[in-house]
Amino acid sequence: MTVVDARAPASPPTPEECEHPAPVRGVMAHEFATYQGAMGPEGKRRTVTHYGPVLGGLPIEAWHCELCGLLRLTFPDGRVEERRLFPGPQPGLLAVPSAYDPDAVGYGMQARVSGLSAPAELMAALLPPPAPAGPNVIERVAAALPPLGAVTWATVILLAATCIGLLLAGYLAVYDYQTSSVEGPLVIAVGCCFAAAVGVQILSVVQRHYFPMPPLRPSVAVTMRERPRLDPATRIMVALMGLVATGLLLAGILAVYTYSTPAAEHPLVIGIIVCFGAAMVVKIVDATTRHFLR
Incomplete structure (x- = not known):
């Protein structure tokens, strides 16, 4: 009998004897079913009440000792209750206060609340007030032309005129049953613009190859800033x-x-x-x- 008693596991201490070395703190994160029309601290309860960290729920501060199983509950109205659970860890019993339900985000579960909002102190901790908005400043969008050379700008202008001329020539060629008398001069002008763009580029290449010109020094107005x-x-x-x-x-x-x-x-x-x-x-x-x- 003595050997059997020695091998038997020691019973956990009672809440009065336990020193509570490492209690777990948080808020209640479980839901329980109550009967229809039951009265609770928040008023008439629904069929299912969710006590958890969900925004809009009833946050009950909890303190749990896993050694003796003591659970202390502090309700928002100031009531304090103590309950005795089985000793050992209770996964899913407590949760960290947050402004959203992790299950609703991760698994798409809809949070069921009791209808009582969180206290102002807890709401301020979960959702800090936004920073004051500054004055509305309308930023001016400045359109800056790219730093292109004179040859490139001339080519761009001539090619743009060519595109516009081609668009007009196509429209004049199909908008009526007979070709307009303006079609011929317009096509000639378009061809001249395109030939001029090509000629400008060819002359630029010839000038840079046979008559290279060193870069000009900046003017006094640029260097002296006056x-x-x-x-x-x-x-x-x-x-x-x-x-x-x-x-x-x-x-x-x-x-x-x-x-x-x-x-x-x-x-x-x-x-x-x-x-x-x-x-x-x-x-x-x-x-x-x-x-x-x-």
């Missing part, structure tokens, strides 16, 4: 050449806008010649003065 400083002679010449360009434009318009040349054409041409000559004289005198005063 407006260029022009001497008085250069400013006078720029102003006179601007008058010359404007006068040439007006003279061209007066020469062709009617069948007879107006009387203002003659003095306008004389003024253009005078401005151009004055610009040349100013630049020659400035260059001569700088040469002899060095």
Whole structure:
């Protein structure tokens, strides 16, 4: 009898004798069935009540000692209950508080709740308030052209004109039963645009091969980050050449806008010649003065 008693497993301690060395903490994560119309701390219960970490459920804080089987429950209304379970681990009994049901996410199960929301303190811990939104700033989308060379831009423009001309030529060829009289000149213009694009590329290749040009140094306005400083002679010449360009434009318009040349054409041409000559004289005198005063 003594040997049999020695080999018998020791009975677990009672909750009063146990020191609870490593209790498990969390919230209740199980569901239980109650009868229809049962009254609980949250009011009239449904047929199935879910006590768990689901948002909208009834979070019951639980403390479980796996050595003696003591389970302490703390309800949201302040009540505290103690129950005695079988000693040993109870998988699935407790869970970590969270704002969603892991079973609903992993297995598509619909959470069944008791209808009582979580306390404000627990909700603040599970779902922290969002950061205050800043002022609405509308970002301006800046359209920047790619840094292409003059030859590439000319080719792009000519090919775009070719595509538009082909579209118009196709439309004019089929929109009526007879071909329009504009079709011939339009096709010729399209062919000229395409030939010009090809010619620009060929001339660019020839120029780069036989007449290579080193890259130009950046201007003073780019290197110094300021407006260029022009001497008085250069400013006078720029102003006179601007008058010359404007006068040439007006003279061209007066020469062709009617069948007879107006009387203002003659003095306008004389003024253009005078401005151009004055610009040349100013630049020659400035260059001569700088040469002899060095």
